[in-house]
Amino acid sequence: MSSTYDVSGVLPGDELDELPPGTTVLISGPSLVGKRQIAIEMLAAGNGDGDGMLLVTTKTSAASILRDFERIQPEFDRNRVGLIDSSGTDDRDGIREVATEYVGSPGDLTGISIGTAKLTKRFADRGVANVRHGLVSISTLLQYLDVETVFKFLHIYTNRVESSGGFAVFTLDDDSHDQQTVNTLTGEFDGVVQLRETEEGAVEYRVRGFGRSPSRWTPLE
Amino acid sequence: MTETDAPVVLIVEDEPDVAETYQIWLQGSYDVRTAETGDAALAAVDDDVDVVLLDRMMPGMSGADVLSAIRSRGIDTRVAMVSAVDPDFDVVEMGFDEYVTKPPTRDGLLETIETLLDRAEQSEALQEYYSLVARRSALETEKTEAKLEDSEEYARLNERIDAQREEADETLGDMESDLEFVSAVRELSELTEDAAGEEGADQLGDEE
Numbered sequence: 001m002s003s004t005y006d007v008s009g010v011l012p013g014d015e016l017d018e019l020p021p022g023t024t025v026l027i028s029g030p031s032l033v034g035k036r037q038i039a040i041e042m043l044a045a046g047n048g049d050g051d052g053m054l055l056v057t058t059k060t061s062a063a064s065i066l067r068d069f070e071r072i073q074p075e076f077d078r079n080r081v082g083l084i085d086s087s088g089t090d091d092r093d094g095i096r097e098v099a100t101e102y103v104g105s106p107g108d109l110t111g112i113s114i115g116t117a118k119l120t121k122r123f124a125d126r127g128v129a130n131v132r133h134g135l136v137s138i139s140t141l142l143q144y145l146d147v148e149t150v151f152k153f154l155h156i157y158t159n160r161v162e163s164s165g166g167f168a169v170f171t172l173d174d175d176s177h178d179q180q181t182v183n184t185l186t187g188e189f190d191g192v193v194q195l196r197e198t199e200e201g202a203v204e205y206r207v208r209g210f211g212r213s214p215s216r217w218t219p220l221e
Numbered sequence: 222m223t224e225t226d227a228p229v230v231l232i233v234e235d236e237p238d239v240a241e242t243y244q245i246w247l248q249g250s251y252d253v254r255t256a257e258t259g260d261a262a263l264a265a266v267d268d269d270v271d272v273v274l275l276d277r278m279m280p281g282m283s284g285a286d287v288l289s290a291i292r293s294r295g296i297d298t299r300v301a302m303v304s305a306v307d308p309d310f311d312v313v314e315m316g317f318d319e320y321v322t323k324p325p326t327r328d329g330l331l332e333t334i335e336t337l338l339d340r341a342e343q344s345e346a347l348q349e350y351y352s353l354v355a356r357r358s359a360l361e362t363e364k365t366e367a368k369l370e371d372s373e374e375y376a377r378l379n380e381r382i383d384a385q386r387e388e389a390d391e392t393l394g395d396m397e398s399d400l401e402f403v404s405a406v407r408e409l410s411e412l413t414e415d416a417a418g419e420e421g422a423d424q425l426g427d428e429e
Contacts, residue, residue: 109409110406112406113402118314120399146347152353153409160396160397163395180358184358185293187358
């Protein structure tokens, strides 16, 4: 059985620490504010605990994500990472030793689901019980598919994470879509980490959902 | 739909006595059609067929060939592979929605058909769920949190959303299963293939 997912240390405050199996998190905020970095840190935080990591990329190459992981965790265990790359980029540096599935387009949800299923099975075969899922980013999916389809896909995906006792983190550019779309999609997650940029250029965050009272805007160091 | 309104099940099986056994089990609950070859199956399958039970090993066209023809024609149906060979991950990749080990038991076969009939209900259930959530988002966009708390409409909507989510999740089935998960996602893609096309891929920046 899966145990809790520790993400303490990713945010400067103690809003999020041990999250129960089945938890799904959305990181939302404007472009270029550092959402992907937080998502990757939440995934990488489990590498030392023996968790598997399964990340779907839509715009960034799997190879580049792998370099990010290794920057965060120098002792990074490549055997416990699986990447589904739908970015269409050619960057495959150092990726050979890592389980990677390539999908032709971020709009190919069936391809993405087959890729994730293959890599989950690989984890299961090796006795990895805890899997941290990631998808960066929902905004790319919305460039290829309508909001209804993306919403339904996220519903199915979060349902899978819940039924398998996993953990998942997704990112969304909240300034690229209208407020109603953002609200519609946000409701599918257990909680959201919102990011914003102040006029001075500092980044702040707050946490809502997770059955806790909402936190205030706090500087992200 | 057909005249009887019972779900339509197409049995594709080259051995007549095996096909007849399935037919005996299923008749009464379903409107059963049969085909002895892949070609006959493709002639018999259309959007009215809810579930196809497809024998993997047939002389001539194989089950996999029949499946890929069904998929490429965009026929709105769900397909279970019936095979004596133990399932491997290729069942998922080939695009089957379910898997039945041969020889199946009566209960096993009926259970598989019911799972696939639930899957057929998925689109409508998820669509209704989406519509309700979208309506709630519209309210949330228009009104302040204080106003929402006082709104009876908002409270009722939230109750309906919870109930509809449960209903939708029942149609999804066991999402921990790789096969059922991929099948559920495929069901979405089949609906949107025409709509999605190449229109996306503009310059929205989500690169960080």
